[in-house]
Amino acid sequence: xxxxxxxxxxxxxxxxxxxxxxxxxxxxxxxxxxxxxxxxxxxxxxxxxxxxxxxxxxxxxxxxxxxxxxxxxxxxxxxxxxxxxxxxxxxxxxxxxxxxxxxxxxxxxxxxxxxxxxxxxxxxxxxxxxxxxxxxxxxxxxxxxxxxxxxxxxxxxxxxxxxxxxxxxxxxxxxxxxxxxxxxxxxxxxxxxxxxxxxxxxxxxxxxxxxxxxxxxxxxxxxxxxxxxxxxxxxxxxxxxxxxxxxxxxxxxxxxxxxxxxxxxxxx
Numbered sequence: 298x299x300x301x302x303x304x305x306x307x308x309x310x311x312x313x314x315x316x317x318x319x320x321x322x323x324x325x326x327x328x329x330x331x332x333x334x335x336x337x338x339x340x341x342x343x344x345x346x347x348x349x350x351x352x353x354x355x356x357x358x359x360x361x362x363x364x365x366x367x368x369x370x371x372x373x374x375x376x377x378x379x380x381x382x383x384x385x386x387x388x389x390x391x392x393x394x395x396x397x398x399x400x401x402x403x404x405x406x407x408x409x410x411x412x413x414x415x416x417x418x419x420x421x422x423x424x425x426x427x428x429x430x431x432x433x434x435x436x437x438x439x440x441x442x443x444x445x446x447x448x449x450x451x452x453x454x455x456x457x458x459x460x461x462x463x464x465x466x467x468x469x470x471x472x473x474x475x476x477x478x479x480x481x482x483x484x485x486x487x488x489x490x491x492x493x494x495x496x497x498x499x500x501x502x503x504x505x506x507x508x509x510x511x512x513x514x515x516x517x518x519x520x521x522x523x524x525x526x527x528x529x530x531x532x533x534x535x536x537x538x539x540x541x542x543x544x545x546x547x548x549x550x551x552x553x554x555x556x557x558x559x560x561x562x563x564x565x
Contacts, residue, residue, distance in 0.1 A: 341487035351375035383486030391457040395481040512541035
């Protein structure tokens, strides 16, 4: 298949690219599957098409309150219950948790709501000196209100590690949160290639997978390097291994320089 859409079809593509079936590729299927897993992991960490900025709506439980952290493995799909989007276990980094508390909601008693209700139609409309603020004044007033909010109810700091899958909120849980309350988590999450199978057909991923399988092939043959087979054929596993190392280094450099998101996207 010229356009791989699964792990097996990507393995078959890589084998053909290395010479199969004309040349025997001395790599076990389990070894090839593991090299595909390695390539996919690197792809999700270093390629902008391997991740997606997502927003999770999560309802705090009493267990979360007692532990004082959120186990992201318990968070459902980003696009709602039953959706096919990334889940909490796919989170690579957390950008922020949206503000919550008295100043985070906008209702009819919120100062921002009242300002918009009173002055929106007066902005540059000439509806009278009392109601018309002008865009510049309206914008500066909004910034001033945001500054007050940051002083009185600052955005909560968060810490997250994809190793522990624990999202910790630097706050007083008893004062600022309660069980049943929702929080909104902004994060970068890895896309599942089995759900979004076009990932398998990414040009750079195909090259990288082929190079990793080639390196495995060279490693497997390296112990027999220099052995001459009947017919005068000499095994050269060491040369295949060195060629693969050079190809891998070149491809990884392309990931870093052409496809990796800016380093400051990894927050939390």
